[in-house]
Amino acid sequence: xxxxxxxxxxxSTGFQFSVxxxxxxxxxxVLTTPHGTVETPAFMPVGTRGAVKAVTPRDLTDLGVQMLLxxxxxxxxxxxxxxxxxxxxxxRFMAWDRPILTDSGGYQVFSLATLRQVTExxxxxxxxxxGAEHLLTPESAVDIQLRLxxxxxxxxxELPGSxxxxxxxxxxxxxxxxxxxxxRDRFLAVAAGGEDLGAPLATPGQAQFGIVQGGIHRPLxxxxxxxxxxIGFDGYAIGxxxxxxxxxxxxxxxxxxxxxxxxxxxRYLMGTGMPDDLVESVARGVDLFDCVLPTRNARNxxxxxxxxxxxxxxxxYTEDPAPPDPECxxxxxxxxxxxxxRHLFLAGEMTAATLxxxxxxxxxxxxxxxxxxxxxxxAFEKFRQEFRERFSRQSPP
Amino acid sequence: xxxxxxxxxxxSTGFQFSVxxxxxxxxxxVLTTPHGTVETPAFMPVGTRGAVKAVTPRDLTDLGVQMLLxxxxxxxxxxxxxxxxxxxxxxRFMAWDRPILTDSGGYQVFSLATLRQVTExxxxxxxxxxGAEHLLTPESAVDIQLRLxxxxxxxxxELPGSxxxxxxxxxxxxxxxxxxxxxRDRFLAVAAGGEDLGAPLATPGQAQFGIVQGGIHRPLxxxxxxxxxxIGFDGYAIGxxxxxxxxxxxxxxxxxxxxxxxxxxxRYLMGTGMPDDLVESVARGVDLFDCVLPTRNARNxxxxxxxxxxxxxxxxYTEDPAPPDPECxxxxxxxxxxxxxRHLFLAGEMTAATLxxxxxxxxxxxxxxxxxxxxxxxAFEKFRQEFRERFSRQSPP
Numbered sequence: 001x002x003x004x005x006x007x008x009x010x011x012s013t014g015f016q017f018s019v020x021x022x023x024x025x026x027x028x029x030v031l032t033t034p035h036g037t038v039e040t041p042a043f044m045p046v047g048t049r050g051a052v053k054a055v056t057p058r059d060l061t062d063l064g065v066q067m068l069l070x071x072x073x074x075x076x077x078x079x080x081x082x083x084x085x086x087x088x089x090x091x092r093f094m095a096w097d098r099p100i101l102t103d104s105g106g107y108q109v110f111s112l113a114t115l116r117q118v119t120e121x122x123x124x125x126x127x128x129x130x131g132a133e134h135l136l137t138p139e140s141a142v143d144i145q146l147r148l149x150x151x152x153x154x155x156x157x158e159l160p161g162s163x164x165x166x167x168x169x170x171x172x173x174x175x176x177x178x179x180x181x182x183x184r185d186r187f188l189a190v191a192a193g194g195e196d197l198g199a200p201l202a203t204p205g206q207a208q209f210g211i212v213q214g215g216i217h218r219p220l221x222x223x224x225x226x227x228x229x230x231i232g233f234d235g236y237a238i239g240x241x242x243x244x245x246x247x248x249x250x251x252x253x254x255x256x257x258x259x260x261x262x263x264x265x266x267r268y269l270m271g272t273g274m275p276d277d278l279v280e281s282v283a284r285g286v287d288l289f290d291c292v293l294p295t296r297n298a299r300n301x302x303x304x305x306x307x308x309x310x311x312x313x314x315x316x317y318t319e320d321p322a323p324p325d326p327e328c329x330x331x332x333x334x335x336x337x338x339x340x341x342r343h344l345f346l347a348g349e350m351t352a353a354t355l356x357x358x359x360x361x362x363x364x365x366x367x368x369x370x371x372x373x374x375x376x377x378x379a380f381e382k383f384r385q386e387f388r389e390r391f392s393r394q395s396p397p
Numbered sequence: 398x399x400x401x402x403x404x405x406x407x408x409s410t411g412f413q414f415s416v417x418x419x420x421x422x423x424x425x426x427v428l429t430t431p432h433g434t435v436e437t438p439a440f441m442p443v444g445t446r447g448a449v450k451a452v453t454p455r456d457l458t459d460l461g462v463q464m465l466l467x468x469x470x471x472x473x474x475x476x477x478x479x480x481x482x483x484x485x486x487x488x489r490f491m492a493w494d495r496p497i498l499t500d501s502g503g504y505q506v507f508s509l510a511t512l513r514q515v516t517e518x519x520x521x522x523x524x525x526x527x528g529a530e531h532l533l534t535p536e537s538a539v540d541i542q543l544r545l546x547x548x549x550x551x552x553x554x555e556l557p558g559s560x561x562x563x564x565x566x567x568x569x570x571x572x573x574x575x576x577x578x579x580x581r582d583r584f585l586a587v588a589a590g591g592e593d594l595g596a597p598l599a600t601p602g603q604a605q606f607g608i609v610q611g612g613i614h615r616p617l618x619x620x621x622x623x624x625x626x627x628i629g630f631d632g633y634a635i636g637x638x639x640x641x642x643x644x645x646x647x648x649x650x651x652x653x654x655x656x657x658x659x660x661x662x663x664r665y666l667m668g669t670g671m672p673d674d675l676v677e678s679v680a681r682g683v684d685l686f687d688c689v690l691p692t693r694n695a696r697n698x699x700x701x702x703x704x705x706x707x708x709x710x711x712x713x714y715t716e717d718p719a720p721p722d723p724e725c726x727x728x729x730x731x732x733x734x735x736x737x738x739r740h741l742f743l744a745g746e747m748t749a750a751t752l753x754x755x756x757x758x759x760x761x762x763x764x765x766x767x768x769x770x771x772x773x774x775x776a777f778e779k780f781r782q783e784f785r786e787r788f789s790r791q792s793p794p
Binding site: 050054079095336342347349355 | 446447448450452455471480484492728733739741751
């Protein structure tokens with residue numbers, strides 16, 4: 001019944017989600033967007049400034065990437081959402097014809113910009129690029145993402161940071177709710193054709209996701225989930241995690257928050273995480289992920305393998321003829337030795353970043369493929385157990 | 398008759414060259430090496446340290462690269478020719494299964510290393526990486542390249558630099574000849590099985606090219622060509638150009654030097670150059686080229702087009718929806734606008750270097766393809782005229 005009531009809010013005709021299989025808490029589904037479908041659970045590589053660092057869209061297609069994340073803050077700053085709208089939207093600008101999710105820009109405002117001032121209106125800040133003053137509001141975050149033309153847009157939320165008191169967490173959660181209401185109103189007004197954004201919509205049928213906040217406080221998460229669902233979004237994200245809390249606390253919060261979200265809508269855990277975090281969060285009912293870890297760590301010479309992380313600069317690999325992960329079928333592992341990759345990394349060759357990124361993204365995407373397959377065969381718990389036994393989170397020496 | 402006499406010196410059984418077409422001074426040929434054939438005239442991208450910067454071997458194969466150049470100095474320094482030999486040779490180490498030509502290391506010793514001391518024995522220098530002292534001799538340059546396992550090795554030559562007196566140029570040319578004799582002796586001794594290099598030869602059948610020096614002095618070039626040919630090599634390079642002399646002087650030297658070289662052996666103009674330099678040098682009988690310009694300029698945001706060079710950071714491209722070169726069929730031009738590439742370049746994204754490199758290498762390789770086709774159809778002079786009329790050497794604003 002809840003689902004039926006909510007569906008009256010859903011105006012994004014290009015957007016659908018259906019859960020096709022369940023295995024314990026894990027779900028296997030299909031997300032349909034204006035730019036095609038996404039098999040879930042899915043991982044979205046991060047294309048911060050209109051490119052996934054060190055690789056090309058062709059590489060991403062070869063890897064089987066289904067959906068990218070674009071950072072609204074960075075694109076708004078440079079080259080600007082207006083320019084991208086005039087260029088036909090982000091897909092056309094960056095030559096990526098599959099789905100894109102954009103964040104609201106809030107996370108980067110809270111982590112990169114200077115002189116932040118949060119008011120009920122929005123966030124006033126200075127650009128980290130040129131110091132210019134900007135105001136990001138729930139409404140302008142909607143408009144910017146509509147101009148970018150992503151398939152899924154996120155509402156602006158307030159991020160109180162980790163380690164704040166429960167009352168601070170409550171205040172941020174409640175402001176996030178008021179902002180979410182404004183963001184939804186703005187989104188629906190534009191969708192109804194009542195607002196002019198100065199450029200034709202690059203992606204008619206964009207969907208909008210709400211974000212559940214509340215830190216590590218269960219009552220706050222419960223209140224946030226209920227009120228966000230009451231506004232009615234196309235999907236729901238769990239925000240405010242992976243910000244420094246212990247990993248078992250994160251799993252606990254995901255564990256009680258995901259089931260609070262509508263079962264027939266996609267659930268997105270923002271900014272997470274390590275490979276085992278993905279497995280554990282899928283077990284708790286999450287469908288979508290994004291994280292910079294595979295790409296950033298690749299550039300820092302850290303490769304993910306079925307055993308854990310491998311620091312390619314380590315002297316033990318000086319003459320090692322084995323690929324990074326002997327079980328891996330990626331381009332890098334099929335052609336290059338640890339000795340070669342170590343040489344390229346130490347020499348500072350850009351190609352090292354490319355080859356390491358190809359491997360790490362393959363590892364993440366392959367992990368998701370194996371998760372999806374395990375769910376279909378009712379073998380997710382077995383997969384999870386085996387993954388846990390082999391994969392070590394420990395930092396490599 | 399000269400040809401027959403010289404053939405007794407050629408021991409590189411995996412190596413052949415035949416000229417298949419002539420059109421004025423231009424030649425169309427086929428070079429056969431242990432790792433496959435090369436249609437000439439050909440351009441070799443530079444893979445300095447075991448990688449062409451910002452791209453992968455897969456990209457190079459897609460581009461139609463036939464042969465790469467590897468820098469002996471850099472590989473000798475890091476990770477070391479011994480390590481590469483134990484890894485099965487440079488081809489296997491860098492996952493490039495087509496032909497490779499290695500330089501002797503001399504050019505980098507003369508341009509990068511510090512505290513150089515040139516004696517009759519060789520060049521003593523300190524590594525630019527760690528300051529360690531090394532001695533590069535004509536014999537050790539042979540051995541290092543045999544350990545790398547390239548298809549074509551170059552002899553060590555002395556580079557007097559531009560602007561030296563004729564007597565200094567003569568002294569360097571004469572020392573280069575004495576070194577070439579020693580290099581050939583060493584090469585033949587190893588080929589005859591009389592020397593142990595400490596590792597099996599990764600590329601049996603490696604060829605060795607001599608280098609004609611003599612600066613911009615015709616009598617020196619004539620003497621060098623005759624004496625180098627008398628030693629007897631598998632191919633002949635023209636060295637010591639593109640070192641700062643005016644372009645018409647370079648053309649003049651190439652113009653009188655190339656015909657001095659044996660007609661049935663490949664002719665290689667080292668370290669050159671701008672696209673029109675390739676066209677003009679083919680007109681004068683050159684078969685092989687290498688240069689860092691397409692890759693280095695790509696990383697600096699300079700794109701080669703049929704009109705000349707385009708500086709992608711220029712404000713005029715801020716919203717330009719056209720590809721870098723509307724006539725180009727490369728991956729970059731088929732997918733990306735100048736506006737997008739400008740954005741990536743200004744943002745410092747590594748992907749900018751990759752996309753620009755793919756375009757510039759395509760431009761160079763496509764120019765060579767068009768040259769080869771024009772020669773076959775007897776239309777090279779027409780091609781050359783049209784190229785000259787459209788292509789401008791001027792630096793972009």
